[in-house]
Amino acid sequence: MRELDPQAGAAEADAVAEAITLTRVDEVGAAAQPPGVVFHVVDEYDELGPEQVIAHDAVGIEISRPSELIAAGEELAANADADLARGQAELVEDARTRFLDTVEPLSPYVRRPPKATIPHYATKGGLFLGEGLGLFGALLWLGEVEWVAAVMGVSVATATLIAGLSGAEVKDLRGRALRHTDPKDLTDGQRKFAHLFAGPDSGWGYVKAVLYVSVAVALTLAVTIGTLRGVVDEPVVGIVFGTIGVAVSGASWLDSYFYADEIADLIARTRRALEAEERILAARARGTSWRRRAEARAEVSSLLREQGLRGQAAQHHMRALLARVLRNNPGVAGNGRASESAAIGQTARRSGGAK
Known part of the structure; x- marks a missing residue:
């Protein structure tokens, strides 16, 4: 199966659009697109635009697959690290509460100099x-x-x-x-x-x-x-x-x-206990499993978002190429869309032509 390359496809579409010539069916030129006529080129480019979106989405899935595999492989270990970190965060909060409950009522009674x-x-x-x-x-x-x-x-x-x-x-x-x-x-x-x-x-x-x-x-x-x-x-x-x-x-x-100093020693013990719990939490937070999973997920999201935007840009490019084809052939396609008053009961196509 032919590998899809959206960038190459867009470049090829440019060249093809320049070469397209609409065959005249009447020697009489028209200033507006003829009512009741849907050019085949319009249908063609109506399909080429969504194709670019799908192709770019497929490329995004392909290039983000290694990161998705990394994220999946780290799932169990990352969840375990996250659970441990959440539990440790609760211990840190408890230690902080004990420290504050000790400092506030007892600090006025500390007699030992700070140094x-x-x-x-x-x-x-x-x-x-x-x-x-x-x-x-x-x-x-x-x-x-x-x-x-x-x-x-x-x-x-x-x-x-x-x-x-x-x-x-x-x-x-x-x-x-x-x-x-x-x-x-x-x-x-x-x-x-x-x-x-x-x-x-x-x-x-x-x-x-x-x-x-x-x-x-x-x-x-x-x-x-x-x-x-x-x-x-x-x-x-x-x-x-x-x-x-x-x-x-x-x-x-x-x-x-x-x-x-009994009071100073008690405050110092609660402070050391808090600092010890904070060091453990910091070590948990530096765990490699959840960090690799988060980085892999972020990379997947970024790649998919990038390719989605590129697909939208390519779709708009196809619409522009359709307009170029019609503009390059005014003898058949006219010089612009027909106004609503010129084609009562007809709906103007967004890409050109009437339906």
Whole structure:
């Protein structure tokens, strides 16, 4: 079967139209198209116009077929990705609601400075290095194996910092005492966090136990480090290093106390939860299956729309060629359409001629 090429067909139609000659049947010329006569060329071009539309539609289907196959092949995976993305969007909305419900009633009670995190961890890091390296050097002087000295130095430095973490518990109790509000005076948003406004509870006894353990750990480490340095150097040096050990534990405690903020931590947790859900949603939205399907469908739609417009243009071109044929043969077809008054009861054809 001959392959249809609309562009080639239109070009060929131009040449054919130029060569068409209507045979005269009467030596008398006419100024208007003769009434009651339907030229065969009119019927011909009336069919050529729709042919161009159909041919262009067929070409559009042909060239868009690969994209249609891609879209069909990605259908199942794309639907699954879309379902996951919709479910994740609901989780993001829930996380955003929790974050906003937390920020609005609690943000006035945040006491931690906005940029306190970096100094806090820098302080902890400095205390850790100082304590660990001090013990590491003393163990090396005693002839300990290097890796054993390093591990023990890290352990002692970690224990010293942990002993100071009890300062955060004390700060939380202090914060609740400052925020203490009668339940009847709480706003609707604050009632969801009534425990943060209830004041100190019966847990103070447990906090005191933690403080006692922290003090015991700090003193034990100070005595150990002081004794070790006293053996390596002078007893006075041991006292100095033991005192430094106590100071490090105390500094860690103070750092934990000043950095602790129960309200700020709660808001930060809800913000991180929201950001985590948003990252998952963004990853879902970047899924390749639904994107390939959407691109393929868009390409199919664009190609079909383009070929449809080209077909309409070709149909109009056929009508123009019919007019050209009639114009090139005025001796037979006349110089224009007959007016309505000249052919009563006849309907003028849009493409020329009467019917």
